[in-house]
Amino acid sequence: MSQKHENENIKGIMDIKKRSQWADIWHHFKKNKAAIVGMMLIVLFVCLALFAPLIGDYQDDALKMNIRERLQSPSADHWFGTDEFGRDIFIRIVYGTRISLFVGIISVSIALSIGGFLGSIAGYYGGKIDNAIMRVLDVILAIPAILLAITIVAALGASIINLMIAIGIANIPGFARVVRAAILSVKDQEYIEAAKAIGAKDHTIILKHVLPNSMAPIIVFSTLKVATAIMATASLSFIGLGVQPPTPEWGSMLAGGRAYIRDYMYIVLYPGLAIVLSVLSLNLIGDGLRDALDPKLK
Amino acid sequence: MSEIILEVKNLKKYFDTPRGKLHAVDDINFSIEKGKTLGLVGESGCGKSTTGRVILRLLNATDGEIIYKGRDIRNLSKNEMRELRKEIQIIFQDPFSSLDPRMTVSEIIEEPIKLNKLIVDKEKRFERVVELMDLVGLSRRLINTYPHELDGGRRQRIGIARALALNTKFIVCDEPVSALDVSIQAQILNLLNELQEKLKLTYIFITHDLSVVNHFSDDIAVMYLGKLVEKASSEDLFNNPIHPYTQALLSAIPRASLDNKNEKIILKGEITSPINPKNNCRFADRCNYATDICREKEPELEEVIPGHFVACHIFKK
Amino acid sequence: MLIPVMLGVTFLVYFIISLTPGDAAAMILGNGATEESIKELREEMGFNDPTIVQYANYMKDLLTGDMGTSYSTGKSVAGEIGQRFPNTFKLTFSAIFIAILISIPIGVISATKQYSIFDNAGMIFALIGISMPSFWTGLMLIIAFSLNLGWFPSSGMDGIRSLILPAFTLAIASTASITRTTRSSMLEVVRQDYINTAKAKGVSKKDVIRKHALRNALIPAVTVIGLEFGILLGGAVLTETVFSWPGIGRLMVESIQRKDTPMVLGCVIVFAVAFSVVNLIVDILYAYIDPRIKANYN
Amino acid sequence: SKPAEPTATEEKPAATEEKAAVSKAEEPKVEVKDEIAIALDSDITSLDPQGHNDTKSEAVSFLLFNRLFRLNTDFEVVPDLAESWEQPSDTEWVIKIKEGVKFSDGTEMTSEDVKFSLERSQGMPKVKHVLAEVESIEIVDKYTVKLTTKSAFAPFLYSLVHAGASILPKAYVESGDEFVNPIGSGPYTFVEWVSGDKVVLEKNENYFDKENMGQTSKITFKVIPEGASRTIALETGEVDVVQALQTMDINKIVDNDDLTLYEEPSTRVDFFAMNNEKAPFDNKLVRQAINYAIDKEAIMIVAIDGAGTAAESVLAPSMLGYKAADYEFNPEKAKELLAEAGYPDGFDMTIWTSGDDRKRIAEIIQSNLMESGINATIEMYEWGTFIDVCMKGEEESLILGWTSNPDPDSTLTPLYYSENIGGMNFSRINNEKLDNLIVSAREELDLNKRIEIYNELHEYIMDEAPIVPLFVKNNVVGANAGLKGVELSPQGLWNIEKIHY
Amino acid sequence: MILNNNILNIEDLVIRYVTEDGIVEAVNGVNIKIEKGKTLGLVGETGAGKTTTALSILKLIPDPPGEVVKGNILLDNIDIMKANESKMEKIRGEVVSMIFQDPMTALNPVITVGDQIAEAIFIHQKVTKKEANNKAKEMLEMVGIPGNRLNEYPHQFSGGMKQRVVIAIALSCSPKLLIADEPTTALDVTIQAQVLELMRELKKKFQMSMLMITHDLGVVVEVCDDVAIMYAGRIIEQGTLEDIFRSTKHPYTEGLFNSIPNIEDRKAKLKPIRGLMSDPYDLPKGCAFCDRCDYQMEICKTKKPEKVYFSDTHFVECHLYNENKDFKLNNGRK
Ligand SMILES: Nc1ncnc2c1ncn2[C@@H]1O[C@H](COP(=O)(O)OP(=O)(O)OP(=O)(O)O)[C@@H](O)[C@H]1O
Ligand SMILES: Nc1ncnc2c1ncn2[C@@H]1O[C@H](COP(=O)(O)OP(=O)(O)OP(=O)(O)O)[C@@H](O)[C@H]1O
Ligand SMILES: [Mg+2]
Ligand SMILES: [Mg+2]
Secondary structure (H helix, E strand, C coil), rough: CCCCCCCHHHHHHHCCCCCCHHHHHHHHHHHHHHHHHHHHHHHHHHHHCCCHHHHHCCHHHHHHHHHCCCCCCCCCCCCCCEEEEEEEEHHHHHHHHHHHHHHHHHHHHHHHHHHHHHHHHHHHHHHHHHHHHHHHHHHHHHHHHHHHHHHHHHHHHHHHHHHHHHHHHHHHHHHHHHHHHHHHHHHHHHHHHHHHHHHCCHHHHHHHHHHHHHHHHHHHHHHHHHHHHHHHHHHHHHHCCCCCCCCCCHHHHHHHHHCCCCCCCCHHHHHHHHHHHHHHHHHHHHHHHHHCHHHHHH | CCCEEEEEEEEEEEEEEEEEEEEEEEEEEEEEEEECEEEEEECCCCHHHHHHHCCCCCCCEEEEEEEEEEEEHHHHHHHHHHHHCEEEEECCCCCCCCCCCCCHHHHHHHHHHHCCCCCCCCHHHHHHHHHHHHHHCCCCCHHHCCHHCCCCCHHHHHHHHHHHHCCCCCCECCHHHHHHHHHHHHCCCCCCCHHHHHCCCEEEEECCCHHHHHHHHCCCEEEEEEEEEEEEEEHHHHCCCHHHHHHHHHHCCCCCCCCCCCCCCCCCCCCCCCCCCCCCCCCCCCCCCCCHHHHHCCCEEEEEEEEEEEEECCCCC | HHHHHHHHHHHHHHHHHHHHCCCCHHHHCCCCCCCHHHHEEEEEEEECCCCHHHHHHHHHHHHCCCCCCCHHHCHHHCCCHHHHHHHHHHHHHHHHHHHHHHEEEEEEEHCCCCCCCCHHHHHHHHHHHCCCHHHHHHHHHHHHHHHHHHCCCCCCHHHHHHHHHHHHHHHHHHHHHHHHHHHHHHHHCCHHHHHHHHHHHHCCCCHHHHHHHHHHHHHHHHHHHHHHHHHHHHHHHHHHCCCCCCHHEEEEEEHHHHCCCCHHHHHHHHHHHHHHHHHHHHHHHHHHHHHHHHHHHC | EEEEEECCCCCCCCCCCCCEECCCCCCCCCCCCCEEEECCCCCCCCCCCCCCCHHHHHHHHHHHCCEEEEEEECCCEEECCCCEEEEEEECCEEECCCCCCCCCCCCEHHHHHHHHHHHHHHCCCCCCCCCHHHHHHEEECEEEEEECCCCCCCCCCHHHHHHCCCECCCCHHHHCCCCCCCCCCCCEEEEEEEECCEEEEEECCCCCHHCCCCCCEEEEEEEECCCCHHHHHHCCCCCCCCCEHHHHHHHHHHHHHEEEEEEEEEEEEEEEECCCCCCCCCHHHHHHHHHCCCCCCHHHHHCCCCHHHHHHHCCEEEECCCCCCCCCHHHHHHHHHHHHHHCCCCCCCEEEEEEHHHHHHHHHHHHHHHHHHCCCEEEEEEEEHHHHHHHHCCCCCEEEEEECCCCHHHHHHHHHHHHHCCCCCCCCCCCCCHHHHHHHHHHCCCCHHHHHHHHHHHHHHHHCCCEEEEEEEEEEEEEECCCCCEEEEECCEEEEHCCCC | CCCCCEEEEEEEEEEEEEECEEEEEEEEEEEEEECCCCCEEECCCCCCHHHHHHHHHCCCCCCCCCCEEEEEEEEECCHHHHHHHHHHHHHHHHHHHECCCCCHHHCCCCCCCHHHHHHHHHHHHCCCCHHHHHHHHHHHHCCCCCHHCCCCCCCHHHHHHHHHHHHHHHHHHCCEEEEEEECCCCCCCHHHHHHHHHHHHHHHCCEEEEEEEEEEEEHHHHCCCCHHHHHHHHEEEEEEHHHHHHHHCHHHHHHHHHHCCCCCCCCCCCCCCCCCCCCCCCCCCCCCCHHHHCCHHHHHCCCCCCCCECCCCCCCCCCCCCCCCCCCCCCCCC
């Protein structure tokens, strides 16, 4: 076979379809039904966040109180009922999606950029640099993440920005470790040496070979961490250190409604479900990605 | 007219490990003539790959000289080294980990050309890729496949094509066939042979399988625990192995033939740790002939017959 | 290893908390304090010194076991934590115990019956568990088991019965990840050659799992249990709040709200020490389970 | 009197002035239990009666210690340790204490202890305000002391009922035990305090006042921060009394035959105080605007389930010389006034408060203010800190409640007298005319004249509008129907030593 | 049941793996006989189905995805196909045991070497734990490892020693048939020589029959009596050593010989087999080797070749001998 010379012209060969990696990953991802469900849910959440104004006005529907309509059970008018101030819970959950996704994504981005940077330096250069960075991160790691976040918010004051900073910082060591491990696993592969052997410079190697090949665990970890960050946001709000009223945020909705838990369970049920569903979806996607990106399973 | 293309003098490579200095390569000397093949043979962990890597400066040597075409590679600047990399290349043992799984066949072969700006025009470069694929016997329709879709033999061909993409003169072949099935192994060996003739290449051929180098090399160097124990033309080495280790190695090869069954020399024990080795003959523990001197003094590599070097106290003459 | 990390932790927390606005001296003196007396106290307590000097003084005291006195109650921090910590300890250990008790068997069975209904159910359970914020789970459990069924008290710390709900709440999330790790490492282990070797010897299926697979599969599970402990400690903060459990988690949240710096500092340090000690124990456990690691210690 | 803590207590419109036990028709099954558990919504802060100023700690202190006088449920001062007293002059009080009163360590109480305790009180940060009027304390004999006030002070005896005026054994305090194992003379003795969990007390069998002996042998105060959990605990029998019942659970208690609801109108006014020293609240128009901007009805609905009385002045309506002001909810008017004051586009401000229920109030105020164009941010504090920080005047506005003694002065002086800026004068109003009105009312012994002065004061203060009064609420206590002796005063659960099965 | 002199008799075994990507036809009608006391070498390329065949004898094909479609396996006259799990547990280790390819991973890293050997003894022989331990020590010494290393863990052993331990485990209950799946592939030549030497000795000592799986014809010469060449799930040629080495019949077998560098004749040009083994997901209708075969004929593409016998012991599956049994292979020239 090998010696057969096919005499197509070069152009023809150039056009041979390249099955892109993404198509490949998608192909594998698609097979995982749970992940697809998660994906659909997240898309739904994102749509809700994007098109929230079409569902209700932020000022008039999500913030403004309407005491006469307080504590109404779910109905056609108020799908999820109203809270103790007569605000529509559904609309508040919809606007809450914005906050949760936003905080989740931004705090993970903070952790990813700082932790990722530290992790890649530690992983790629190794030795003393590695040791120094990892020892410092060990210190942060010794404090359970949510406690660290609580402490930071407590010190800086409760606001959305501080919340993101706190959750971001608390997650730095995790990201640094994952990135470092990913880079280490790639760094010693022979194709990195091969690249060196053909004269590739350090940054070419990092950008073209190391990073693309270490992306998989990092992407998966990020997805899962967005989920954790959403949960952390809610937790901090729950103990009064997160998003402050009247901003609709799931955790603070839960915290505010918990006095009504016995007679108006839906006040805590729906925001809680929103958290569970979004976190669950992200976890499902993360799991799906893990399988789809794992070269061992290919 | 033999022209020495590479000469290695007193090459040493030590690794720092938690348990001490690991003498992966310990003071070895050899040279290779242009267009010839030097076989580097030895058991697992004896330092063959390290030697190869140090020659390409993928690892920095601890000590010694690596003189390629009259210049010591160890003294080259980064840019000079990059220039030199267009001439000396490496083919790896593991066809699975030596190819970037995120790149297609054409991207892998194209990369060295692109990086070294040999051909800037995209289409021309592509023509060159196809040419290389033809050269190593890769079907053109595989051009945009990914390595993981291919078998070991084809992957190894990609590795070879990549090594040939530049103006390659000298290739370190680090066990290029040991991960392959016999029938595929033979295909690759033949290919390497053809390429050597066609492109006037010089090889260092690393292997643990003596039968492979026998077929392939002009000279053979046998390594044991970071040291060269014997060095000769393949002819000489096979016909007249002198060092007890070489003898055992040769006899241990299972022969796929009912005739000439050879008497096996079974060695005791296994290769010992290269960490902080003692200053004696490193083979002494396993050697059937070892005497006191072997356990006390390190033998030098000496020319016992013209062109035939051995490091052994017992079989000096 | 523990000591430098603890030094780092105290410094980090001290530094973060020193960012907290507010005048500690005024806080201690309370209402009616004159400018002068505040100034005097500030001088006396060294609040005017640079943070690093204050930190050094704090550390000096800490080394003698003195964690300072609470700003809000004037009581000794060490004494207060000494009273509260055993409760948190009780809670988190019961939780991890429950988590292990549930998750290891589920993980093992899921792995041995891969793709069965049991496996799928187990994994869905695990994912949902991971996705539920503990404070929400807690509220839901209270509704179900305290309110509707009346089986367990919803608050306080009286005997085993009152421990069950908070411990379960806390355990659920950890159950999820331990189950998942056990399952996947079990699947990994079951593929190993030595399992085939054991089978080829004629070892029965049950014994293959029990004697050969489980111990190997436990190695990654033990790491996760160690890490989960950190998450549990963090979760304790929320669970203790929901269930009125008088542990240091709740103490910490209350102290943060009171801006009671020495108390917060004390709590975080105790958390970090507890977490680090657990990880140390995990390391030692490792050596017991995995002789390869023991070899590295010697 | 003291700032009322944020509790879940809400009240139905106070139907009667009597303490009303909404008792059950049927007799519940009798449990013969010799101990009771009382749910508190937060832990006590100190066992030192002079080391705290909150109702939870007070409830415990009252059981462990005695004061010279105490309040009965009708809010009248009655003697406790005092045997008799006389007033030789306007500023002098000679008090004879009962003989033979023993502390729980067996030592006898003498005037030494009284002098020591009252002087100590004056130096304790948390309670120094209580006896601020007292100039000197002298020992007359072993059982008699003489107190001299700085000026004529009609409501003086009320000061002596505060926990801060508790009589402590001098020897014990000087022993340096720091109240880890407090010794007192009260109807109960200390057993243990499990921080964050519970306080356990035991009947003092040797209590000096045989009539007011403890009725049950053990009382446990359990800390249950969650309102819903407190109610559940009561329903499941984990506790016998819930001291601060959350109002939304009132019907559950009423509907439950095993439980009894106790309600008592309080003298507590919840109010929204603006910091009169800070712009823009130094502008009367702004303060008035905010009085118009806030929807008290809405607040009542949310905070006390629509069952309270909207407050229309700084005091409860039952108070001497009360006069209502007329600020109806009117955002338009508020906007007009704001514009007049130079804030046509509103401004940004912060609201400080503490506790879940007040947070809800804050949220409504926030929403009300938004309608008038004011953008408010809520900042939450833990109760203990909250009071401390607020006294420093760093806040812009705050939400608080104030439970008052029956005498108006006990509210007006601490809250609105200029000298108490930095103390309880949270609005930091510093108004000469107001000061004069307060002082002359306090020193006026003629009741009608006093009423007149208070009428004027009400009118004046509400025009100055340092605060926005929000509502007056009831105390609500839930208890097991089998309990006897549950009594409420306007300050809440009272005479706990009398509770028993 | 016919009693016969064969320790192993496999007939028409078909095994496939059902995976997401398709069905792998791993074993397609294999017939293997091993006489008592004899050693059969099973030779073939990667993916030929050697391990699958071996595992089926122990009934250890992972299911799913593995599936034994049909076939008969008689092991020491026991019908494996009909044996239930508990019977199999008895058989494994006692009647048949197996050595796996990679000594590095074939031992449980958390159990001492001694316990791993003793376990099999304890299971199959009615002995106390202590006796089992003593026996384990004996076994260890027999494979040339000092008995006092009984309580060490696998990571403390070198590769060759580990493989010896694996052998000790396999032989601990003196099985009648030993299956060795490429026992020396992962080892260095000098170590390989040691291990092969040991196996030869032990085989003699225990009078065992053996199925030796390898892809190395050299190893076959060293230890085997008979050879079966496997290609794409079928035995395409089988015979005694003499048969296979001296009168090679199948073009594939010939190709294998030509692919091996010859140590004696270094100038001999390697003549590898072209191309690759057919995709096991999609085997051709006719002869599976036909794509790579230099003697390819029309019939090869459409019809599966039948067995052609040259002697009792020697058969081949190839169309070349359909008409002319005397056809001689001539290095690819037709
Ligand atoms: N980066 C490294 N750090 C530490 N030790 C190393 C490193 N690379 C190789 N070694 C050690 O150096 C010695 C020689 O290794 P090398 O890879 O050169 O052996 P080899 O002869 O190529 O063996 P093989 O046949 O297994 O490939 C070995 O003991 C190995 O463990
Ligand atoms: N668990 C499995 N799932 C799917 N396919 C499998 C599985 N095990 C083996 N196969 C496939 O079955 C075919 C035969 O495999 P087998 O392991 O028997 O080959 P082998 O001859 O032992 O090869 P090697 O020399 O590589 O060990 C191969 O194509 C392989 O990919
Ligand atoms: Mg190597
Ligand atoms: Mg195999």
